[in-house]
Amino acid sequence: MNNIKDYGSLNQKQILLRLDLNVPIKNGVITDETRINKILPIVNFLLKKNCKIIVLSHVGRPEGKINHSLTLKPVCKNLEKKINQKIRLIEDDIFKMKKEDLFKDADEQIIFLENIRFYKGEEENDPSFAKHLAGLGDLYVNDAFSCSHRFHASINKITEFLPSFAGLQLETEINALKKVTSEIKKPITCIIGGSKISTKIGIIKNLLPKFDNIIIVGGMANNIINFKGSQIGKSIKEENCEEIVKEIFETSKKYSCKITFPEDVLVGKNLNDKSKIKELNGIESDDLILDIGPKTINKIKNIIETSKTILWNGPAGYFENPNFAKGSYEIAKAIIKKNKSKSIYSVVGGGDTIAVINQINDLKNFDFVSTAGGAFLEYLEGKELPGIKALN
Numbered sequence: 001m002n003n004i005k006d007y008g009s010l011n012q013k014q015i016l017l018r019l020d021l022n023v024p025i026k027n028g029v030i031t032d033e034t035r036i037n038k039i040l041p042i043v044n045f046l047l048k049k050n051c052k053i054i055v056l057s058h059v060g061r062p063e064g065k066i067n068h069s070l071t072l073k074p075v076c077k078n079l080e081k082k083i084n085q086k087i088r089l090i091e092d093d094i095f096k097m098k099k100e101d102l103f104k105d106a107d108e109q110i111i112f113l114e115n116i117r118f119y120k121g122e123e124e125n126d127p128s129f130a131k132h133l134a135g136l137g138d139l140y141v142n143d144a145f146s147c148s149h150r151f152h153a154s155i156n157k158i159t160e161f162l163p164s165f166a167g168l169q170l171e172t173e174i175n176a177l178k179k180v181t182s183e184i185k186k187p188i189t190c191i192i193g194g195s196k197i198s199t200k201i202g203i204i205k206n207l208l209p210k211f212d213n214i215i216i217v218g219g220m221a222n223n224i225i226n227f228k229g230s231q232i233g234k235s236i237k238e239e240n241c242e243e244i245v246k247e248i249f250e251t252s253k254k255y256s257c258k259i260t261f262p263e264d265v266l267v268g269k270n271l272n273d274k275s276k277i278k279e280l281n282g283i284e285s286d287d288l289i290l291d292i293g294p295k296t297i298n299k300i301k302n303i304i305e306t307s308k309t310i311l312w313n314g315p316a317g318y319f320e321n322p323n324f325a326k327g328s329y330e331i332a333k334a335i336i337k338k339n340k341s342k343s344i345y346s347v348v349g350g351g352d353t354i355a356v357i358n359q360i361n362d363l364k365n366f367d368f369v370s371t372a373g374g375a376f377l378e379y380l381e382g383k384e385l386p387g388i389k390a391l392n
Contacts, residue, residue, distance in 0.1 A: 001391045004042075004141045004165040010049035014099065016137035017042065017167070018154050020144040020371070021057040021075045030074055034354060034363070035146075035371050036082065042143045042167045043083060043110070052103050053110040054137055056154045057144070064120030076112050087112060094119060099136050116154050125151045127160070134161035143167025145174070146372030148387025149379075159390040166391050174388070176368035177379050180347050185308040186212060191300070191331060193218030193314025193353075195236055200314075201244050202381035207311075208248075208257045213303050215260040217292055217316040217327065224248075224261045225289070230280040233267070233287035260303065264293030266317065266324055275323040291317030292327035304334040304344075312348045313376070315356050328356040336365040349376040 004010075019039045024031045046053050060070040076087045089112045090097070102111060116122050121129025130153040134140065140162050142148065147155050148170070158164070166174075180188065188211050192200055197220040204214060216224055219236045226232050227245040252259045266275040267287040277293050292300070304310060312335065316327030338344035348357065349370035363369050370376045375385055 002165050003171050010051050013139055014052045014137040015046055016054050016140045018142045018144045019057045020146040022059050025074055028074055030078055036078055038169055055112045056116050058115050058117040062117050066118045070115055072112055072115055122153050125153050125157045127157055129153045130157035131161050134158050140164040141167045142387055143169045145170045146375050148385045149375040151386045155387040156390045164391055176347050180309055180311045187307050188309040189213040189303055189307040191215045191312040195219035196238050197223050197241050204248055206382045208251045209255045211257050213258050215300055218314050221261050231283050233283050233285055235289040262292045262296045264295045265289045266291035266293055291324040297330045301334045309345045313350045315352050319356050332357055336362055339365050
């Protein structure tokens with residue numbers, strides 16, 4: 001996979017730059033800028049090289065139709081301030097565009113094409129759409145790892161029609177994930193949360209032979225607590241997962257990977273309730289398990305303390321209510337403490353996990369923070385991502 005930083009002279013080259021700027025927008029206001037901040041290195045790199053940048057990106061799921069509420073305008077305005085440079089958003093039909101018409105103003109360096117998912121050809125991975133897109137630039141750069149699990153025209157098919165390269169962020173992301181899946185410093189621990197165990201079973205099965213510890217928290221831990229014979233009240237639980245849980249424990253024994261799950265919990269009667277510590281044998285029929293308890297927190301902190309590499313995906317509880325955020329905060333603080341002493345390599349991923357860390361304002365104290373959801377998880381499952389394969 002060739003990286004754009006290793007290319008020769010980029011002076012005046014028109015670069016089709018695929019980014020993931022799918023940020024949360026409420027009433028026209030961006031509520032989390034993490035994804036925009038992460039693309040600044042590639043944008044600044046290309047600006048310094050005197051390129052002409054054509055940004056391809058999307059917001060939301062317009063399903064091949066123009067939807068003005070899913071415009072990239074707020075993203076353009078936000079990025080303009082960050083790079084202190086005017087950005088023009090082109091809302092014209094892509095099929096009516098010609099390469100030579102895009103930069104009429106000699107001083108203009110960066111333009112955005114409107115939401116690429118307004119076109120059916122994008123999600124259909126349509127060769128004619130990809131070919132037309134490719135005709136607008138000299139080179140293609142993918143710096144959208146978080147979209148690279150998609151068979152989409154601007155991610156996968158476009159690479160067949162012009163020289164294609166990885167961006168700075170994409171390479172950094174792959175290198176970080178390689179460190180926790182193949183270039184491992186042991187002992188290595190995975191903390192995995194989320195509500196559905198079935199969506200994470202592929203990752204767990206792929207990581208069991210490589211990892212020393214897998215810690216299961218969040219809603220998916222309820223399946224394990226229940227499987228082991230404890231009541232979980234009215235807590236969320238995925239149905240028909242007994243075979244999956246059984247397989248996890250059998251496989252873990254085979255590879256000597258220790259599975260840790262909650263031994264005490266915080267419960268409430270509803271999501272807005274105050275928290276109450278309970279042992280597993282004390283859970284009542286109307287209790288909701290919403291966080292891990294103090295014994296479990298200490299157990300996890302001890303495992304983090306002895307780990308050299310850590311991967312964290314998914315919060316420990318219902319952190320949206322501060323009464324049930326302690327488990328997630330304590331995990332974050334324990335990793336941060338080890339990171340500061342440079343005695344651990346830490347990778348965190350997933351929107352909710354980032355939201356937790358943003359609440360304590362400490363993203364900078366993790367070695368790598370991935371904004372990728374599906375791509376992050378599929379890579380950890382050992383799947384080949386279409387966007388990466390296309391660059392290879």
